Amino acid sequence: MYHHVKKLMYTVNVGDPDPRFGKMLLEQFGGANGELAAALQYSIQGLNCEDPGRKDLLMDIGTEELSHLEVIGSLARMHLKPLKEGDKSEAEQDPLIAVVGGGGVSLNNSQGNPWTADYLKISGQIEVDLRSNIAAEARAKITYERLINYCDCPGTKDALKFLMTREIAHMKAFGAALESLSKGPLEIGELPVMDEYVNKYFNDSTGEGELGEDTTGPWNSGNGWEVVNNPGFDSAGK
Amino acid sequence: MYHHVKKLMYTVNVGDPDPRFGKMLLEQFGGANGELAAALQYSIQGLNCEDPGRKDLLMDIGTEELSHLEVIGSLARMHLKPLKEGDKSEAEQDPLIAVVGGGGVSLNNSQGNPWTADYLKISGQIEVDLRSNIAAEARAKITYERLINYCDCPGTKDALKFLMTREIAHMKAFGAALESLSKGPLEIGELPVMDEYVNKYFNDSTGEGELGEDTTGPWNSGNGWEVVNNPGFDSAGK
Amino acid sequence: MYHHVKKLMYTVNVGDPDPRFGKMLLEQFGGANGELAAALQYSIQGLNCEDPGRKDLLMDIGTEELSHLEVIGSLARMHLKPLKEGDKSEAEQDPLIAVVGGGGVSLNNSQGNPWTADYLKISGQIEVDLRSNIAAEARAKITYERLINYCDCPGTKDALKFLMTREIAHMKAFGAALESLSKGPLEIGELPVMDEYVNKYFNDSTGEGELGEDTTGPWNSGNGWEVVNNPGFDSAGK
Amino acid sequence: MYHHVKKLMYTVNVGDPDPRFGKMLLEQFGGANGELAAALQYSIQGLNCEDPGRKDLLMDIGTEELSHLEVIGSLARMHLKPLKEGDKSEAEQDPLIAVVGGGGVSLNNSQGNPWTADYLKISGQIEVDLRSNIAAEARAKITYERLINYCDCPGTKDALKFLMTREIAHMKAFGAALESLSKGPLEIGELPVMDEYVNKYFNDSTGEGELGEDTTGPWNSGNGWEVVNNPGFDSAGK
Amino acid sequence: MYHHVKKLMYTVNVGDPDPRFGKMLLEQFGGANGELAAALQYSIQGLNCEDPGRKDLLMDIGTEELSHLEVIGSLARMHLKPLKEGDKSEAEQDPLIAVVGGGGVSLNNSQGNPWTADYLKISGQIEVDLRSNIAAEARAKITYERLINYCDCPGTKDALKFLMTREIAHMKAFGAALESLSKGPLEIGELPVMDEYVNKYFNDSTGEGELGEDTTGPWNSGNGWEVVNNPGFDSAGK
Amino acid sequence: MYHHVKKLMYTVNVGDPDPRFGKMLLEQFGGANGELAAALQYSIQGLNCEDPGRKDLLMDIGTEELSHLEVIGSLARMHLKPLKEGDKSEAEQDPLIAVVGGGGVSLNNSQGNPWTADYLKISGQIEVDLRSNIAAEARAKITYERLINYCDCPGTKDALKFLMTREIAHMKAFGAALESLSKGPLEIGELPVMDEYVNKYFNDSTGEGELGEDTTGPWNSGNGWEVVNNPGFDSAGK
Numbered sequence A, B, C, D, E, F: 001m002y003h004h005v006k007k008l009m010y011t012v013n014v015g016d017p018d019p020r021f022g023k024m025l026l027e028q029f030g031g032a033n034g035e036l037a038a039a040l041q042y043s044i045q046g047l048n049c050e051d052p053g054r055k056d057l058l059m060d061i062g063t064e065e066l067s068h069l070e071v072i073g074s075l076a077r078m079h080l081k082p083l084k085e086g087d088k089s090e091a092e093q094d095p096l097i098a099v100v101g102g103g104g105v106s107l108n109n110s111q112g113n114p115w116t117a118d119y120l121k122i123s124g125q126i127e128v129d130l131r132s133n134i135a136a137e138a139r140a141k142i143t144y145e146r147l148i149n150y151c152d153c154p155g156t157k158d159a160l161k162f163l164m165t166r167e168i169a170h171m172k173a174f175g176a177a178l179e180s181l182s183k184g185p186l187e188i189g190e191l192p193v194m195d196e197y198v199n200k201y202f203n204d205s206t207g208e209g210e211l212g213e214d215t216t217g218p219w220n221s222g223n224g225w226e227v228v229n230n231p232g233f234d235s236a237g238k
Helices: A019-030 A035-048 A052-083 A095-100 A126-149 A154-179 B019-030 B035-048 B052-083 B095-100 B126-149 B154-179 C019-030 C035-048 C052-083 C095-100 C126-149 C154-179 D019-025 D035-048 D052-083 D095-100 D126-149 D154-179 E019-030 E035-048 E052-083 E095-100 E126-149 E154-179 F019-030 F035-048 F052-083 F095-100 F126-149 F154-179
Strands: A002-005 A200-203 A226-229 B002-005 B200-203 B226-229 C002-005 C200-203 C226-229 D002-005 D200-203 D226-229 E002-005 E200-203 E226-229 F002-005 F200-203 F226-229
Touching (some): A002 C052, A019 A035, A019 A052, A019 A126, A019 F095, A035 A052, A035 C052, A052 A126, A052 A154, A052 B200, A095 D019, A095 D126, A126 A154, A126 B126, A126 F095, A154 B200, A200 B052, B002 F052, B019 B052, B019 B126, B019 C095, B035 B052, B035 B126, B035 F052, B052 B095, B052 F002, B052 F035, B095 E019, B095 E126, B126 B154, B126 C095, C019 C035, C035 C052, C035 C126, C052 C095, C052 C154, C052 D200, C126 D126, C126 E095, C200 D052, C200 D154, D002 E052, D019 D052, D035 D052, D035 D126, D035 E052, D052 D095, D052 D126, D052 E035, D095 F126, D126 D154, E019 E035, E019 E052, E019 E126, E035 E052, E035 E126, E052 E095, E052 E126, E052 E154, E052 F200, E154 F200, E200 F052, E200 F154, F019 F035, F019 F052, F019 F126, F035 F052, F052 F095, F052 F154, F126 F154
Parallel strands (some): A200 A226, B200 B226, C200 C226, D200 D226, E200 E226
Antiparallel strands (some): A002 C002
């Protein structure tokens, strides 16, 4: 069961509204890597999870993300306020908010795309879901960082830094939950892989030009790697 | 530039077609974690990437996934063949393939949803993209594992094991590319986080019942964690 | 801020799982008129609302719907359990759940369509939003009624009746909130309508055949109505 | 069967084209609450309806909305005309219209989202469909009102007022059709609700802060209401 | 303006309902190549068209397709009737129709995907739109042909043959409208192409194997063609 | 199997970046008629095709379009470069690229809509697929023509002309492949049409006004046509 408390998780002080920046903020409200996506991905993973400890973790963080959704929604509304007051040139920036929403926010991203569950990654396998969540938190962190870099308002920056910091706290928690599973870094599920193909590196992009050149790194040399050049012109598998 | 060679990356031997299983296979053809999603996610990340070595890696694996798409598409067509030959009871299983496609496959998932770029995670930040890719490979591995567990045909199983193995090879390569970046496991982008919030664990889901109970693990104890209970009823941030 | 308690809002007792019925239940989980749609429609309306009383109402019911989402999700998981245990013939019923989700639910409807914010109706005008909500509750009531009529399991029926009842309770509350606004039944917003057109009834569908015949009722006779026949062939407006 | 007459339902006089306003108008052409949505919602409800009188009503209004679609499409084209004539700075406002459509309109909303049947509410139950239609007309009325408030052109305003007025005429007709059904305001379908839960008001959002405070109104006091405070922390149902 | 007549364009006689076939029929109701797509593609092209003759043609056929939509919808409803009468095993075939629609049809395809304007091809250039329409009619013809091949009911077959025939009549009309434009078969728009590249055939798929072998035909030999082999490994353009 | 070569198919020289024009270019990257749509439509048709010559043709052109995707993606990135460098006023033009993508492109169109397989037309019938492809190339040609007309940069224009030219080369090849099939221009599939309906022209849009007037042309006179006026008011079929 859920309960709501009529307070924001973090105090939001906004100076002059900046509607163009408000539109950008919608990425973290109804966008692909935003707070609704985080809240629902973790909460539904939690509903499905049968490992009691990690189920608790998923519900704790899933619930916190709902509270973040409120913070970012409140910030966005403050910046988008000029769209409510009948100023035509502002309203033209985002007719979905000005005309359809009457100045209120909806679950769309910065360009008016409706939020969709296609954004979510829910696999029903805990070592997979935790990796999806670590990646999701990394995407959220960099998105907040870019928003902060485009933000002129100190109060907004402060709230965005809080939200950005929490994503790293979540990344730390998901990482600890993954490491404590006692599965190796390449162990996913139960089925063994085929030894003859797991260490082959297929060099499928070759030549040199505007799009770069062939390189060497730990992803294709050392570590047991066997490089197969131009597999398309030779037998790659069998 | 791309070049195509009229061979499959892995020999496909299918015995009796199994159209219901063929529908399941479409998850890896036009589904959220399938081969088209992998091919396009890595190739577009590669197009955007300015780190020469990892750009090469992204193009190598992105191109390989296009070859996987052909293998899985060929497998699916063989299993879905009965939908082409006018057998009404088979055709009813999937009118999109039987009636719209004339027995041919399209870029839909097992339930007829069209493939969408909303499945992709492309951030323009290499330490983020690599994490998204590691998670994507983990999802692909578990999906292949489940398909293999539902598969009765030895030739199909063999090809699926090859594809499953390659996902782990890619996971190893992306992991090596991430580790060699010389960024710590919680370092994403450049902006520093707020020290007073990064080690707080908000216990937002409490009580005990059908949905579990509060637990302790490395994700909320030790490691510098400070637990805040019921933050909704207290001040969480400021 | 949100808080989660690890109990379901209503006890769920499921006898033998019925996976085909479980798929139907997904309509109320990730479907167009389901609990997620209700929770988010009311909560985002509440975030935007500036009328303190009705803002409180919207948040109360929006939060309750999140608790309903957990109940229906738990019911669906119990009925879909056979999809997790590797039974191929059951898994073929829903590869999205069996293969992609590993037996766990996701935010899709009964036919695998991802939930989308296009389902939501959020207008930023309280007398409009309340009408949208009354209609949404009416749709939810009839959907639960149909599910109950297709349900063989007494424990499931009991939980669905609880949820169905709550929709009527919400309908009553939204209705009271609308009536107490002191706006007439045809008063929406502020702009006056054009008197010469508001009582005209355009008879745009005429004749008699397989598709019915012209009729008379309070929607086109009495009440000040003036009927215009075949306006397409005459001047309708000016 | 349908027949088309080569006249607009209402004369459209547009002075200087205003392409930014033209984009806003697209909300009523290919948007969520626009004329195509209205036309198809009512017409498909009418196709399904087995009550002869209300079937006729649904077809009359569904057909009128098709004629509205032409009016709003013609208005939008006139305002968007500068996008056809090769003026780059105008074309940048909406490449979908300028580049893809060659200056012609398509069934997209103001921000380029394609129209989708997810906008429609069709339940196959007349007392439900009529409520959905009343809500739809209320949304259309307020959308036209906002467009008029942002409109500088007298001829456009006049046509929009005609369309806005017709929405209220439809709302009156749908309301009369609902009231004449002899079902009470809370009677939906056939299945009775559970008496012990239908008058409970769950106070799920409590406390006081930036997001408001607990309030009392006819939606939670009087009228037989019994308030349950903080149901998440107590047993809500059983 | 539109007018509706309460008759079907073609008499529909259905014997025993066949709900699985009814689902297939939905492809021509709310599917990608169905009657709604045809009606809206041609009607919106017609709204945009400034060539008076072809504008009339587009409106004639666009309006006819609306009448086809009614025929196919009526056929589908008759076949889907068992989903309305509470038979659980039938209802499980399509919960969107049985549970959400109460037995009525909606604008979805055979697998429940909502109709979307992404299906439409509207370019604002008459010689392009006519080619899109010829292709659309060809797709509609083959879809009807396949439906007829899967159909056991003589009355349904007869109505489908009528609809199929009309698609060829439309194809003939669009073809005549294209040919009478006095533009060559490769003349699109106004801008001239680059002579040095227009007759080059790039042989980008080579080799021999499960996926075929290199071939010769009028598409790459004679007709002024100059074949460039393996352009990826050589300079293709400059 | 696919192989990638690290060169572009055509040299791209971009002078001053023009981010607004870069957004327009996205139509040919991730838009409805763009290069990804072409590449996947032809390649999947090729995978399904059982006519060896035309299968080779489809794979040749499908692969070439992947190389075009790289060219247009590279052009777009160069023009969108100012969105990467932290300039807020540029970033506001497209937050999806600036904030979500860090300056990198994704598979969206000019207005941020995600690419979807709903854009594709794949029928499994070669005389139908070739017509869909001819229409697709015509749409691509006119889209490039309009982009060129809005383009100020000589290097970009040159590359766009190359791509535009190649679409006509493809149109020529698909046309030759269609003509050499020895099927008449109205022969689609195998089922014969009904002689009594194939030459009737239904005049469903009549009258005279702002929307035009009735006209005569080769699409409704001569050629065996029999015109039926106002079929809605008379029996059209039987």
